[in-house]
Amino acid sequence: MQSVKIGVLGLGTVGSGTVNVLSRNIKEITRRAGREIEITRAADRTMDKERGCDTTGIDLTTDAFEIVNDPEIHVVVELIGGTGIARDLVLTAIDNGKHVVTANKALIALHGNELFAKAQEKGVTIAFEAAVAGGIPIIKAMREGLSANRIEWLAGIINGTGNFILTEMRDKGRDFPDVLAEAQALGYAEADPTFDVEGIDAAHKLTIMASIAFGIPLQFDKAYTEGISKVAQEDVKYAAELGYIIKHLGISKQTSKGVELRVHPTLIPRRRLIANVDGVMNAVVVKGDAVGPTLYYGAGAGSDATASAVVADIVDVVRVLTTDPENRVPHLAFQPDAIVDRPILPISDVVTSYYLRIRTDDEPGVLADITRILAEQKISIEAILQKAPEDHNDGVVPVIMLTQAVVEKNMDLAIKHIEALNTVKEPVMRIRMESLG
Secondary structure, eight states: OOOEEEEEESSSSSHHHHHHHHHHHHHHHHHHHSSEEEEEEEOOOOSSOHHHHHTOOOOOOOHHHHHOOTTTTTTTEESOOOOSSHHHHHHHHHHOOEEEOOOOOHHHHHHHHHHHHHHHHTTOOOOOOOGGSSSSSSHHIIIIITTTSEEEEEEOOHHHHHHHHHHHHHHHHHHHHHHHHHHHHHHHOOSSSSHHHHHHHHHHHHHHHHHHHHTOHHHHGGEOOOSSSTHHHHHHHHHHHHEEEEEEEEEEEEEOOOOOEEEEEEEEEEEEEEOOOOOTEEEEEEEEEETEEEEEEESSSSSHHHHHHHHHHHHHHHHTSSGGGSOOOOOTSSSSGGOOOBBBBOOOOOOOOOOEEEEESSSTTHHHHHHHHHHHTTOOEEEEEEEEOTTSSSSSSEEEEEEOEEEEHHHHHHHHHTTTTTTTTTTOOEEOOOOOO
């Protein structure tokens, strides 16, 4: 049987890893796919740089459009990233009747609706397992393994950089700027770390998972994102005293009013397995009505880990090359005509519990004023920590509160009134809490 010819666009970290994994495990991969797979062409920005893979026998070019227009190529693997030229290349490949494998979460989150519709029209597949959580097969698990379930919610640590920073802050008592600088030095964070630490990267991935979980269109523009740059070392310490760990989570829930789609720092009970996922590792919890909570853990980035998902997608595509397009697994788990455009809830309508850190004057009646304001907004208090006055700030004490669940707009109003008190010295620090039970 004729081998399946692959064209790779981009020979950076993941592209090189894909070449290495495919060549190292070619016998096992061929046994699984049923046909030989070979990378015959690859595109890279320059021809004269050192690469992390052996390109012997691969025809190299700097023009990626040569590959997507090559009639000999059956599958295009897009590993360039971004949403500019990558989108043009993928659309051209689809127009030419080629299947596509991509690790590009931004491309799928922002343009997936358009790309999947085009692929459906042309009878080709877009595979994107590597776009979410690196080597963890979370897309396949939700799309196929949990297809008997009504998925109720999912929550994930889906950015290794943010998880590394919060882990160092907790374990070593370090401050955010100090750990961020180390993450950049280690190559975990970019020179401009905004996508990682402010939740944009995680929101791309969460958008994709929520679409598969709930059968809704991809709607990245409606995702709420909040980063970890305002989390202080003292918040990490106080959370631990109360039995919680702070993680930067992507959370999506299906409610009677709509779908929640949010990324933010979150207090979760220390006893939860996901609370103990540290360093640059990723993990996702998915709650199905039949199976209950299921946890998926592993490397969320890196050359070989992400290449593992890319090559697995290539194998899946090869397996279905001769299958009637109507009988393939749908891109977003649900049949295209069954995708329902449910509303995405604004963050103000989300119901959750809260951690509050309030710095106040050490005076009688201050706590009574704060609790009165909370009661006016029907906010019940779960726990209070009142610390000793801070040496560096005469007469000021931090008050830590955990609340029961309340709609966010009520908490917004309560915080506004608390901050207006003459005895409150700075903006209230608010972190949402989830039990993940």
